[in-house]
Amino acid sequence: MSRAADHPVDSLFTDRWSPRSFTGEAVPDAVLRSAFEAARWAPSAMNAQPWRFLVARPGDQWWEAYLAFLMPRNRLWAAKASALVLILSARELERRGERVANGSHSFDAGAAWANFAHQALLLGWHTHGIGGFDREAARQGLNIPQDFAIEAVIALGRKGDLAGLDAEFHGAEAPNGRRPLDETVFAGTLEQPAFVKERDVA
Numbered sequence: 001m002s003r004a005a006d007h008p009v010d011s012l013f014t015d016r017w018s019p020r021s022f023t024g025e026a027v028p029d030a031v032l033r034s035a036f037e038a039a040r041w042a043p044s045a046m047n048a049q050p051w052r053f054l055v056a057r058p059g060d061q062w063w064e065a066y067l068a069f070l071m072p073r074n075r076l077w078a079a080k081a082s083a084l085v086l087i088l089s090a091r092e093l094e095r096r097g098e099r100v101a102n103g104s105h106s107f108d109a110g111a112a113w114a115n116f117a118h119q120a121l122l123l124g125w126h127t128h129g130i131g132g133f134d135r136e137a138a139r140q141g142l143n144i145p146q147d148f149a150i151e152a153v154i155a156l157g158r159k160g161d162l163a164g165l166d167a168e169f170h171g172a173e174a175p176n177g178r179r180p181l182d183e184t185v186f187a188g189t190l191e192q193p194a195f196v197k198e199r200d201v202a
């Protein structure tokens with residue numbers, strides 16, 4: 001179940017992937033605290049820390065409402081997660097006593113979610129980002145003011161086995177790959193790759 005990286009990288013980055021089979025077991029507060037602590041240390045423009053995290057866990061007063069605003073296909077598997085985390089980001093920050101637009105609120109919330117996912121993995125828990133949900137229903141139902149952008153839902157859980165996962169997801173229940181660096185990193189403009197291909201150098 002390991003992914004091969006093209007260049008040396010800590011296995012933390014390739015070991016993180018997004019399963020849909022979860023055991024549904026309860027997640028200890030200590031695990032959530034630790035993952036949110038990692039998120040808290042993400043960098044952000046002007047250290048504004050625009051991220052906010054809303055958590056629902058099975059059996060609590062929010063759980064069913066959170067499941068209800070997921071798209072039905074996502075609800076099928078996310079119902080067995082141990083927590084659903086709704087990520088918000090504040091659209092404005094304070095600069096010299098004034099509220100001004102923060103052009104990187106989503107970018108910075110993305111950095112925080114990556115920290116969250118990697119710390120959770122270090123503790124043996126997997127995460128799966130969910131963009132397929134009704135943002136307006138979440139905003140209305142959870143009383144989220146327009147000052148906050150609704151970014152994503154994160155399902156967190158312990159990876160379960162295939163038997164507990166709806167058959168339609170079985171084929172996709174494996175780590176996927178990535179576009180090569182040559183098609184991702186460019187020298188100055190989008191015209192040419194930043195690095196000479198190793199096979200061209202040899």
Ligand SMILES: Cc1cc2nc3c(=O)[nH]c(=O)nc-3n(C[C@H](O)[C@H](O)[C@H](O)COP(=O)(O)O)c2cc1C
Pocket residue numbers: 016017018019074128129130131132133152175176
């Ligand atoms: C913001 C975001 C939204 C996503 N939305 C969904 C979704 O609605 N449903 C789903 O099954 N997976 C969703 N994913 C999971 C991605 O498909 C997955 O992260 C991507 O294929 C890379 O695979 P990996 O996370 O296993 O490396 C989402 C991921 C992110 C980061």
